[in-house]
Amino acid sequence: MTRNIKQWQRNIEGLRANAQKKAAATEQRAEAAIALLLKEQRPINFKTVAETAGISTAWLYEHEAIKERIIHLRAQQTPKARIKIPPREQASAASKDAMIVALRQRIQKLEKENRDLKRQVEVANGLLYQQGGKLQQ
Structure with missing residues (x-):
């Protein structure tokens, strides 16, 4: 079939x-x-x-x-208008430089403080270790 x-x-x-x-x-x-x-x-x-x-x-x-x-x-399409700060309200180059100097000095001060605190923690950990205590981190 x-x-x-x-x-x-x-x-x-x-x-x-x-x-x-x-x-x-x-x-x-x-x-x-x-x-x-x-x-x-x-x-x-x-x-x-x-x-x-x-x-x-x-x-x-x-x-x-x-x-x-x-x-x-x-x-x-027209871009949205940006707000323009009047020249008298803009920071001058001298004031910007003064701010940069002040911020750099602050950073140096904080870094020194951080180093001093780390040394203090090391000393405290050394004293604890000598006494047989646990270390702090």
Whole structure:
């Protein structure tokens, strides 16, 4: 008995069509998110576009056209103004130098005090050891 086995061909056109439809919908969501952010004058970057559109940042980075658009729009945004300290309130070079000297002297004083304390601990440990006691650390 020979069995006639029929080979089935896979029909993946429906899968392809659905994938293309899904990709187009995702691209439209990304474009709509960019338009909304522009309208609301919110910062445009990969994170805000992804959150607004409900898509991943990886998807945005993979699609070159949208990636370039986000980079371009991000570069156009004006940086927030920095607070400028008036010159009369800025520290002068002489006062900065004086502060550096004072801090260096303080460091030297603390290092000397630290060395002296370490020596005292060594002496105390030596005395305890001679008396047969336990060492302190």
